[in-house]
Amino acid sequence: xxxxxxxxxxxxxxxxxxxxxxxxxxxxxxxxxxxxxxxxxxxxxxxxxxxxxxxxxxxxxxxxxxxxxxxxxxxxxxxxxxxxxxxxxxxxxxxxxxxxxxxxxxxxxxxxxxxxxxxxxxxxxxxxxx
Amino acid sequence: xxxxxxxxxxxxxxxxxxxxxxxxxxxxxxxxxxxxxxxxxxxxxxxxxxxxxxxxxxxxxxxxxxxxxxxxxxxxxxxxxxxxxxxxxxxxxxxxxxxxxxxxxxxxxxxxxxxxxxxxxxxxxxxxxxxxxxxxxxxxxxxxxxxxxxxxxxxxxxxxxxxxxxxxxxxxxxxxxxxxxxxxxxxxxxxxxxxxxxxxxxxxxxxxxxxxxxxxxxxxxxxxxxxxxxxxxxxxxxxxxxxxxxxxxxxxxxxxxxxx
Numbered sequence: 001x002x003x004x005x006x007x008x009x010x011x012x013x014x015x016x017x018x019x020x021x022x023x024x025x026x027x028x029x030x031x032x033x034x035x036x037x038x039x040x041x042x043x044x045x046x047x048x049x050x051x052x053x054x055x056x057x058x059x060x061x062x063x064x065x066x067x068x069x070x071x072x073x074x075x076x077x078x079x080x081x082x083x084x085x086x087x088x089x090x091x092x093x094x095x096x097x098x099x100x101x102x103x104x105x106x107x108x109x110x111x112x113x114x115x116x117x118x119x120x121x122x123x124x125x126x127x128x129x130x
Numbered sequence: 131x132x133x134x135x136x137x138x139x140x141x142x143x144x145x146x147x148x149x150x151x152x153x154x155x156x157x158x159x160x161x162x163x164x165x166x167x168x169x170x171x172x173x174x175x176x177x178x179x180x181x182x183x184x185x186x187x188x189x190x191x192x193x194x195x196x197x198x199x200x201x202x203x204x205x206x207x208x209x210x211x212x213x214x215x216x217x218x219x220x221x222x223x224x225x226x227x228x229x230x231x232x233x234x235x236x237x238x239x240x241x242x243x244x245x246x247x248x249x250x251x252x253x254x255x256x257x258x259x260x261x262x263x264x265x266x267x268x269x270x271x272x273x274x275x276x277x278x279x280x281x282x283x284x285x286x287x288x289x290x291x292x293x294x295x296x297x298x299x300x301x302x303x304x305x306x307x308x309x310x311x312x313x314x315x316x317x318x319x320x321x322x323x324x325x326x327x328x329x330x331x332x333x334x335x336x337x338x339x340x341x342x343x344x345x346x347x348x349x350x351x352x353x354x355x356x357x358x359x360x361x362x363x364x365x366x367x368x369x370x371x372x373x374x375x376x377x378x379x380x381x382x383x384x385x386x387x388x389x390x
Binding site: 001002003004005006007008030035036037038040041042044045046047073 | 238240242243244245246247248249250251311312313314315316317
């Protein structure tokens with residue numbers, strides 16, 4: 001299980017981390033009680049300032065998705081995972097957001113669709129997207 | 131007439147050249163195989179260069195540290211008109227080189243797109259609790275000398291200096307160990323991750339064993355300044371420290387399988 005960021009993207013890096021972790025937690029990919037890497041490890045692996053990774057964790061904690069305790073690190077909070085309807089809603093929202101970005105960039109539908117398929121394939125095989 | 135400095139210069143230059151030749155030479159296949167066997171690590175086309183680079187960088191820096199220790203030991207003794215080599219200084223030089231190598235290995239250049247695994251890297255993944263706990267033992271040994279010296283009224287500046295040195299060594303080694311643990315581990319194929327774990331494990335064993343031995347030697351030196359320790363006891367303690375340090379540094383933990 002990995003997080004992937006693009007430091008040159010329009011979305012702030014901490015938000016990229018937060019969004020990916022939030023999705024993994026809400027869909028049950030990261031189960032309750034699962035320990036997340038320490039902030040310093042995540043920051044070192046991603047080549048970021050510690051504060052950037054810490055902000056992503058803080059926001060997840062504020063949303064009730066993780067809990068942080070001294071000596072125990074950050075673990076996924078014990079909460080019920082999303083229902084099928086909630087997952088469908090989130091997927092629809094994310095798709096709408098992606099469609100809006102693609103439209104703003106002037107990308108044709110086929111190209112946008114192919115990009116999504118490539119990203120899904122890369123995630124399934126565990127290889128980072130180019 | 132031969133100038134007086136020719137012989138000392140020769141004594142420093144010859145080992146320096148030998149160390150440089152050794153440090154910059156190629157890594158032999160047998161050395162690579164020994165590392166792989168020790169860590170139960172299958173060497174592949176993807177991770178071969180990674181292990182060779184680690185072996186080359188550590189050997190280069192440790193050799194440079196050793197020869198620096200050699201030169202320092204020589205430079206300290208020479209003005210007093212004698213030529214002898216303090217093994218502690220040589221070891222300290224070698225270990226300083228080992229620390230520098232780990233700092234050098236921690237330098238990673240990141241691209242625009244970056245990935246990170248969500249598996250926490252904890253010490254127990256790489257070393258046993260006993261080996262990891264040796265460094266605090268070294269710190270305690272350093273501190274333990276002080277109360278006795280104060281109670282007996284034998285506390286001198288030398289005692290305090292050796293104790294401070296022991297604690298400084300423990301602090302520096304603890305920081306470098308932490309750096310090794312947090313060293314970036316990009317998301318790569320499983321064989322590369324296993325090699326990275328084996329490298330991290332080897333580094334932590336060497337740092338833990340070496341750091342303990344060096345700190346404990348400083349604690350023993352602090353004890354010796356009190357003048358109440360018999361030479362035989364000190365020698366036995368010194369050998370025990372050496373044995374524990376070497377055993378810890380040479381011990382192993384097989385490379386863990388990458389977690390999901």
